[in-house]
Amino acid sequence: MKPVLLASAVLSAAILSTFAAAPARAETAAGDTTVVLVHGAFADGSSWDKVIPLLQAKGVKVVSVQNPLSSLADDVEAAQRVIDAQTGKVVLVGHSWGGAVITQAGTSDKIKALVYVAAFAPSEGESLGSVGKNYPLPAGVPTLQEGPAGYLSLPAASFAANFAQDLPAATTKVLAATQGLFPAKNFAEPVTVAAWKNKVNYYIVAGKDRMIDPGLQRDFAKKINAVTTTVQTSHVPMVSQPKQVADVILAAVQR
Numbered sequence: 001m002k003p004v005l006l007a008s009a010v011l012s013a014a015i016l017s018t019f020a021a022a023p024a025r026a027e028t029a030a031g032d033t034t035v036v037l038v039h040g041a042f043a044d045g046s047s048w049d050k051v052i053p054l055l056q057a058k059g060v061k062v063v064s065v066q067n068p069l070s071s072l073a074d075d076v077e078a079a080q081r082v083i084d085a086q087t088g089k090v091v092l093v094g095h096s097w098g099g100a101v102i103t104q105a106g107t108s109d110k111i112k113a114l115v116y117v118a119a120f121a122p123s124e125g126e127s128l129g130s131v132g133k134n135y136p137l138p139a140g141v142p143t144l145q146e147g148p149a150g151y152l153s154l155p156a157a158s159f160a161a162n163f164a165q166d167l168p169a170a171t172t173k174v175l176a177a178t179q180g181l182f183p184a185k186n187f188a189e190p191v192t193v194a195a196w197k198n199k200v201n202y203y204i205v206a207g208k209d210r211m212i213d214p215g216l217q218r219d220f221a222k223k224i225n226a227v228t229t230t231v232q233t234s235h236v237p238m239v240s241q242p243k244q245v246a247d248v249i250l251a252a253v254q255r
């Protein structure tokens with residue numbers, strides 16, 4: 001074979017080999033990576049039940065943390081226990097309050113990427129109560145009700161109007177019935193470390209959010225230099241648009 005033809009054949013073979021290997025590399029990445037999901041306030045681990053099957057269908061191992069919601073430290077500890085139990089890499093995903101949790105819990109070398117879903121992404125020394133002071137007050141926040149022990153809850157009517165306004169009434173009633181109570185003091189707890197400074201970050205902005213101002217979300221995404229996706233959903237895109245959320249998580253798994 002002439003040298004030119006030989007070189008062309010070798011190049012073609014190399015290109016074909018690269019493309020053939022790409023799916024295998026993606027499968028290996030998925031097989032070696034666990035997605036750890038951290039829910040937000042007024043919720044529990046079942047808030048990810050639409051996303052989990054989509055990830056599992058791609059061969060991804062998934063664990064949903066059950067936050068006690070009693071304090072930032074307690075929730076961080078719960079997340080870290082799950083992270084420590086994994087043998088490979090971890091994509092750590094946080095929704096809403098869960099963003100503060102993964103910001104502090106995501107420092108392990110196991111963490112491959114952080115994914116924020118309509119979530120808080122505070123810097124060191126910032127709390128949930130301080131980060132939004134220069135932004136419009138979301139409609140759902142004033143509806144929070146504080147009980148005698150200092151625990152906050154969200155009325156069923158506000159779940160329907162502000163927390164998950166793009167979901168059927170039957171679904172919002174279940175969300176309201178299964179919500180986790182959230183101590184008011186948690187809004188004042190500052191994070192002490194910002195894991196996003198040293199990680200690959202993704203952010204899903206909920207464009208019609210009435211619990212965390214979408215402008216604040218966009219600024220979080222910009223601050224942490226995140227790969228950003230915007231969905232025109234309520235505060236719970238993982239329930240109303242699970243495929244879009246799963247696609248972002250899968251991109252983090254396969255990178």
